[in-house]
Amino acid sequence: MGYKESGVISINDLKLPNEEQLKKGVAIVECLENIPCNPCVEACPFGAITMRDLNDTPKVNYDKCTGCKRCIAICPGLAIFVVKLEGEDALISLPYEFLPVPKKGDVVIALDREGKVRGNAKVEEVRKVGKTHIITIRTKKEDAMVVRNIRVVK
Amino acid sequence: MRIRDHPILEFKRGKKVHFYFNGKKLYGYEGESISASIVANGIHVLSRSLRYKNPRGFFCGIGKCSSCLMNVNGIPNVRTCITPLKEGMEVRTQEGYADLPSVSFRGRKKKKIETDVLVIGAGPAGLTSAIEAAKQGVKVLLVDENPRIGGQLVKQTHKFFGSKGEFAGKRGIEIAEILGRKAQEDENIDVLLQTSAFGYYENGKDDFHLFGLVKRVNGEEEVYKVECKSAIFACGAMENMLVFPGNDLPGVYGAGGVQTLMNVYGILPGKKVLMVGSGNVGLIVSYQLLQAGAEVVCIIEAMPRIGGYHVHAAKVRRCGVPILTSHTIVEAKGKERVESAVIGRIDENWNVVKGSEREIECDTICLAVGLSPSVKLIAQTGAEVRFIPEAGGYVALHNKFMETTKRGIFVAGDASGVEEASIAIVEGKIAGFSAAKFSLGERVEERDIEKYLKRLNELRAGPFGERGRKAKEKIFAMMERRQWDIRKAV
Numbered sequence: 001m002g003y004k005e006s007g008v009i010s011i012n013d014l015k016l017p018n019e020e021q022l023k024k025g026v027a028i029v030e031c032l033e034n035i036p037c038n039p040c041v042e043a044c045p046f047g048a049i050t051m052r053d054l055n056d057t058p059k060v061n062y063d064k065c066t067g068c069k070r071c072i073a074i075c076p077g078l079a080i081f082v083v084k085l086e087g088e089d090a091l092i093s094l095p096y097e098f099l100p101v102p103k104k105g106d107v108v109i110a111l112d113r114e115g116k117v118r119g120n121a122k123v124e125e126v127r128k129v130g131k132t133h134i135i136t137i138r139t140k141k142e143d144a145m146v147v148r149n150i151r152v153v154k
Numbered sequence: 155m156r157i158r159d160h161p162i163l164e165f166k167r168g169k170k171v172h173f174y175f176n177g178k179k180l181y182g183y184e185g186e187s188i189s190a191s192i193v194a195n196g197i198h199v200l201s202r203s204l205r206y207k208n209p210r211g212f213f214c215g216i217g218k219c220s221s222c223l224m225n226v227n228g229i230p231n232v233r234t235c236i237t238p239l240k241e242g243m244e245v246r247t248q249e250g251y252a253d254l255p256s257v258s259f260r261g262r263k264k265k266k267i268e269t270d271v272l273v274i275g276a277g278p279a280g281l282t283s284a285i286e287a288a289k290q291g292v293k294v295l296l297v298d299e300n301p302r303i304g305g306q307l308v309k310q311t312h313k314f315f316g317s318k319g320e321f322a323g324k325r326g327i328e329i330a331e332i333l334g335r336k337a338q339e340d341e342n343i344d345v346l347l348q349t350s351a352f353g354y355y356e357n358g359k360d361d362f363h364l365f366g367l368v369k370r371v372n373g374e375e376e377v378y379k380v381e382c383k384s385a386i387f388a389c390g391a392m393e394n395m396l397v398f399p400g401n402d403l404p405g406v407y408g409a410g411g412v413q414t415l416m417n418v419y420g421i422l423p424g425k426k427v428l429m430v431g432s433g434n435v436g437l438i439v440s441y442q443l444l445q446a447g448a449e450v451v452c453i454i455e456a457m458p459r460i461g462g463y464h465v466h467a468a469k470v471r472r473c474g475v476p477i478l479t480s481h482t483i484v485e486a487k488g489k490e491r492v493e494s495a496v497i498g499r500i501d502e503n504w505n506v507v508k509g510s511e512r513e514i515e516c517d518t519i520c521l522a523v524g525l526s527p528s529v530k531l532i533a534q535t536g537a538e539v540r541f542i543p544e545a546g547g548y549v550a551l552h553n554k555f556m557e558t559t560k561r562g563i564f565v566a567g568d569a570s571g572v573e574e575a576s577i578a579i580v581e582g583k584i585a586g587f588s589a590a591k592f593s594l595g596e597r598v599e600e601r602d603i604e605k606y607l608k609r610l611n612e613l614r615a616g617p618f619g620e621r622g623r624k625a626k627e628k629i630f631a632m633m634e635r636r637q638w639d640i641r642k643a644v
Contacts, residue, residue, distance in 0.1 A: 004459045007467030007477045033464050034616035036576070037315040039323035054317060055616035074323045076313035077465025098445060099161045115474025131162045131325075149472040 003032065008113045011145045017062040022144070025067025025084030025091070029058050030148075031077060043074040069093050073129035082136075083144050090144035091124060093136040101133050102126065102152045110139050111149040118147050156194055157420040157446050162311045162325070165420035171241040185301075187215075188234035188245055189222040190419040198404035198491045200224070200234070201247055209490050211404025212423070215414030216306070217299050218392040218528070221402075224248060227373050229255055235414070236348070238301050240372065263376040269295040269344070270593040271586075272365060272382040274351045274531070277305020278575045279567025279582035280388030281333040286586030287386075288342035292593050295380060296337060297349040297367060302418070303337070304330025305390060306410065307575065309417040311445070312438050315463075316576035316613065326575065327417075349378075351389075354534045357381070363535070363562060383593035384562040386585045387532045388578075391525035391546060391568040396430065399485045405492030409439045409522035416446050424518030428495050429453040430483050434462035436522030440470045443520075451516050454481040454497055456504070463618065484511055486519055495519055525572045532569070536560045540632060544625035545571030551633045554607060555598055556585035559636060564589045571629065573614075573622040580609050 003009040009030060017026045027049070029040065034055040041049050041058060048064035049071060051057070071080045072095050082093040102108050102123045110121040121137035128134075139147050157165065168184030175192055182191025189200055189212055199209040200222045210221040217236040226232040227244050230252030234245070271287045273280050276298035284296040302308050310326020321329045337343050349369040357364040363385055367378040393408035395401065407415075407423055409431070415421045427448055429440045432455035440450045453470065458480050460467050467477060484496040484506055499510035526547035533539045537550040537558035550558045550565050557564050566585035567578035584606045591598045600607070614623040 003464050003467075005479050007460055007464065007471040009464070009468070030468065031465055033618070035315060035463055035465075035618055036317070036613045036616055037322060038317050042318065043323075053615070054612045055619075074313075075465075076315045076323060077463060078469055079465040097161050099159050101161075111472060111474070113468065113472050115472050148468075 015059075016145070019085070021062040021065075022083060022085045025082055026062045026065045027060055027067065027071055028081045028083050028145075029060055029071075029079060030081070031057055031075075031079045033057070037076060039074045039076065040071045040080060043071050045070065069127070069134055072134050073132040078132075081148060085141060085144060088141050089138050090141050091136055091138055092144065092147055093125075093134055094148060094150070096133045096135045096150065097131065098152070100152050100154055102135060102150070106152070108137065109151040109153060110137065110143065110147040111151055112146050113148050115149065118143055121147065121150065155196075155422045155425075157416065157422055160420070161445055163327075163417060163420070167420070169241075171239065173239060173241070173243040173245060175245050176247060182239045184239060184241070186239055186419045187301075188224070188226065188232075188237050188239050188243065190235070190415055190421055191239050192234070192245070193415060193423070194419070194421045199247075200404070202249065203402065204250055208402055209404050210402055211491065212407060212415065213411050214393050214408045215411035216392075219408070223252070225252065229373065236300055237370070263374075264379070265376065266379045266381065267295060269293045269380065269382045270384070271295070271589045272351075272363075272380055272385040273297070273388060273586075274385065275305060275388035275390055275567070275569070276303045276334070276337070276345070276347070277388060277390055277567060277578065278307055278329070278333070279569070279578035279585070280305065280386070281337050282579050282582030283386045283388055283566055283586035283589070284337050284343050285333065285340065286583045287590035288340045290587065290590035290594065292342065292590045294343045295346065295382070296343055297346045297351060299348065299350045301348050303334035303345065303347060306413075307333075309410075309413040310575070311417055311442055314575065316574075319609065320576035320579045320613075322576075351531060354531065384564060384589040385535075386556075386564040386566055386589050387550070387569050388566045388582060388585070389528045389531070389569045391527045391572050393521070394524045394526055396483065396521055396523050398483050400487060400492075403486050403488050403492050404490065405488065405517055406486055406519045406521065409435050409520050412439055412518075412520050413442065417442060422446055422448055423520075424492075424516070425449060426451050426516040427518040427520055428483070428497070428514055428516045429520050429522060431455065431522035431524075432460045432462055432467065432477055432479070433522060433524070434466055436520075437462040437466035437470060439520060439522060440475060441466070441473075444470065444473050444475070448518075450475045451514055452476045452478055454483065455479045456482045456500060482506065483519065487513070492517055492519055525568060527569050527572060529569065532558065532563065532565060535563050537563050537565075538636065540629075542571065542625050542628050544621050544628065549629065551629055551636065553630060553633050554584075554600065555588040555603065556581060557588060557592070559633070562589075562592055571622060571625045577610060577613055577622065580606050580613065
């Protein structure tokens, strides 16, 4: 069953960065369909995201990408994540539009693409861009390409 | 149930006021609609069907269906979903047909308005139409039935797709504000809200169109006779119904109705929601329900694939909401409101697979099964209307300039075929430009609108734009053939 049936992509659907690029921190764009949309291209200050035309899927040049996170909140599909490897940990930055908003240092529940619990994660950074928060969590390295959401327990 | 905290919206509620519902004193906030206040008080039966007296609840929320018609301060058949609440209002549900009110319509205020371009509907298409027409130096009258400017944009909390020209990355609510302000500040545009265009009349003059409008404020009505050189119909679309037993139970909502209640007035329709339809509307409203604090039990989709963008599906899936493709709703159960729903798997012949039915506990069923263009008034003008499945139903035939078969009558946005708001924004610009030039007696060439046509092609180029592309191809082809037939006949 593909993502058109399940709503969940497999990592085989993505062109992933290599280990070196991941250590630097790069944007993972989970946008696979030809939809007429391009704010991410315009938001990138390094020209790292490109599209041939408005309906093309965005391609990330992982060498140019600095992991600056500017594309995360501008994406109307909330489909961009920044992943950075640090030793045995992964830092995942994701868009968050729910309440309550966690604070730096909080422990939250990490969820995968189906909303299944993958364990706890620590909040490393909280940024606010408009009404969207960009939450950076620290989780296990093996969950770098698995965790894509959080649940905040009060 | 009122929403207190919301991650995106701040609800600026008006003064707390009392009103009477069937003689019972209730409280609400000034500025919210009467039926929204009633639902916030936990009352879900807003009317009863004429023949079987079945209970009916809040459905569309934008004055298009008839399930919230009530008697307000002695006036029957008031659309309570678009009528703002006022202190001390006497609101009564109607039993059977409404009684004629004992008020005289003689001596009511009447006014004649002359304008160049009349724009009906102040959503994305109507706003850009009005702004573009005003830019050409003509006088524009922009009217809308709702108390707020912006059409359905006022409840779109998600960020829009597209490109800079269509405000991509901005939320619908922000776009409504930007365009609404621009229209209201433009000295060539007069805006009339809470105003319905109700009829097209014989004028006796060839180069003018005559419309009847009614403005309702505080129970007072003013009737306007509007004489214009051209008119743009940007009156949008209305929610589709689905046929299943129990589909008229209170708690069965149109997706737009849920959005109005939840995102405009800050009132949750229920706690546990079944979403029917996985197009972009179904996916987006599911996500908005989660943001507002409701539980979405699941999203069902009759087709074997998810209808909307994957990125929208991914947002709800990672919150744990299941999407069941090849599933349909079999029945809504409950006495005075929805208590559960029966869903079932369907086979390739669209029959429910025996034994696959199961009952899901929920208090709300949200229907996101498409929209149909609003064409009743445009048909009255004499513009030719045809059934185009890809456009969502009956639409007025039109050419690239958005002009219909009736000279001087233009159409734009969902009313010309249901598509995305970004398309409505561009079509509005074309209609506004063409209608203004028409009223100035100037010819419009294709090169004048070339940049907009190019933009429309780009927006419709992908697989999700295919339906709209096909709809327009058919409409333009029918239009050309019709004109060719006329030339031949002449």
